[in-house]
Amino acid sequence: MSWGTLVQRLFRGKGSKEEARNRLQMVLVLDRLGLSSEQMEALRKDILETISRHIPIDSERVKIDFVHQHTPAEVVINAPVRRVRPTVEAPKHSAG
Amino acid sequence: MSGRAIVITSGKGGVGKTTATANLGVGLAKHGRKVVMVDGDIGLRNLDIIMGLENRIVYHLVDVVRGRCQVRQALVKDKRFPNLCLLPASQVDQKEAITPEQMRDLTAQLREEFDFVLIDCPAGIEQGFRNAVAGADEAIVITTPDVSPVRDADRVIGLLQSSLGDPQLIINRLSTDMVRRGDMLNQQDVLDILAVRLLGIVPEDEEVVIAGNRGSPVILNARSRSGQAYERIVRRILGEEVAIPEFNGSGSLINRLGRLFLRR
Numbered sequence: 187m188s189w190g191t192l193v194q195r196l197f198r199g200k201g202s203k204e205e206a207r208n209r210l211q212m213v214l215v216l217d218r219l220g221l222s223s224e225q226m227e228a229l230r231k232d233i234l235e236t237i238s239r240h241i242p243i244d245s246e247r248v249k250i251d252f253v254h255q256h257t258p259a260e261v262v263i264n265a266p267v268r269r270v271r272p273t274v275e276a277p278k279h280s281a282g
Numbered sequence: 283m284s285g286r287a288i289v290i291t292s293g294k295g296g297v298g299k300t301t302a303t304a305n306l307g308v309g310l311a312k313h314g315r316k317v318v319m320v321d322g323d324i325g326l327r328n329l330d331i332i333m334g335l336e337n338r339i340v341y342h343l344v345d346v347v348r349g350r351c352q353v354r355q356a357l358v359k360d361k362r363f364p365n366l367c368l369l370p371a372s373q374v375d376q377k378e379a380i381t382p383e384q385m386r387d388l389t390a391q392l393r394e395e396f397d398f399v400l401i402d403c404p405a406g407i408e409q410g411f412r413n414a415v416a417g418a419d420e421a422i423v424i425t426t427p428d429v430s431p432v433r434d435a436d437r438v439i440g441l442l443q444s445s446l447g448d449p450q451l452i453i454n455r456l457s458t459d460m461v462r463r464g465d466m467l468n469q470q471d472v473l474d475i476l477a478v479r480l481l482g483i484v485p486e487d488e489e490v491v492i493a494g495n496r497g498s499p500v501i502l503n504a505r506s507r508s509g510q511a512y513e514r515i516v517r518r519i520l521g522e523e524v525a526i527p528e529f530n531g532s533g534s535l536i537n538r539l540g541r542l543f544l545r546r
Binding site for chain 1: 428429432433436437440461463464465466467468471474475
């Protein structure tokens with residue numbers, strides 16, 4: 187390992203393999219389905235809209251992943267729920 | 283008698299199809315099988331030079347298909363193994379010079395006489411690929427553990443599955459060092475992604491370049507890591523159960539030193 191790589195490694199942490207793996211898995215699902223990245227974006231928007239109609243979610247952090255652990259691959263949607271202050275006052279505890 | 287016709291393909295160019303074809307051809311011949319290697323890369327022939335047979339070509343594949351000569355006349359006999367032949371590609375024609383049907387007929391004719399017909403496929407997924415695959419009944423896909431060859435391999439596997447069923451995979455040029463550092467996809471990563479059966483792993487090895495320079499496939503160098511890997515692959519093709527060694531670079535320096543001492 188050269189000094190350059192060593193220094194890079196110190197700052198970057200683990201090797202570049204994980205990046206290769208993740209990028210490949212993503213691109214291959216699109217390749218296999220014949221989906222373009224625009225279609226993928228459209229899917230993301232649709233999902234986001236549908237969920238937020240019922241649950242408040244953090245739209246910036248919605249992630250769609252394809253998981254290959256099982257065949258066929260699964261679509262995993264990660265949509266963090268936004269913490270909402272209750273607007274309606276909580277029912278008061280009746281004393282006794 | 284009807285031999286096995288195996289196409290060696292990859293999608294991506296430069297990952298080692300021709301080198302693999304040459305080594306499998308020599309390896310199977312070493313085990314006493316009658317083998318013909320067909321260079322399917324019309325216009326960009328290379329199997330002849332890798333085999334060190336470039337000065338012996340008289341006729342080629344397109345001559346045979348066009349009826350300009352008999353198959354027998356175009357076959358170049360290997361200088362090391364009398365049971366090994368090369369059917370060279372034409373250097374002047376285009377991929378479109380032959381059709382998949384013609385290739386199918388030619389392969390059928392060859393497998394009458396040989397135990398193994400190995401077809402070296404050109405890069406790409408166009409006509410040359412369709413020709414090379416047409417006559418085969420098995421496929422070996424070769425890839426290196428890099429993002430673009432793996433992506434192209436996936437595409438080719440998809441195309442093959444519709445005609446030949448599941449191909450087997452050779453992972454070529456795996457660097458144990460880079461795997462150990464976490465900078466290269468390892469065997470399991472590639473298999474997770476491509477979901478096909480692994481036929482073997484060939485480690486990165488300078489000897490392959492030297493073998494190419496000499497026109498003497500690396501499998502003839504029994505001391506080389508890659509030559510040994512090809513030998514194991516050949517035995518697997520012949521139906522033997524041969525374990526695939528882990529090239530995961532597993533183990534610390536101490537482990538590796540330990541192994542070094544234990545080897546004697």
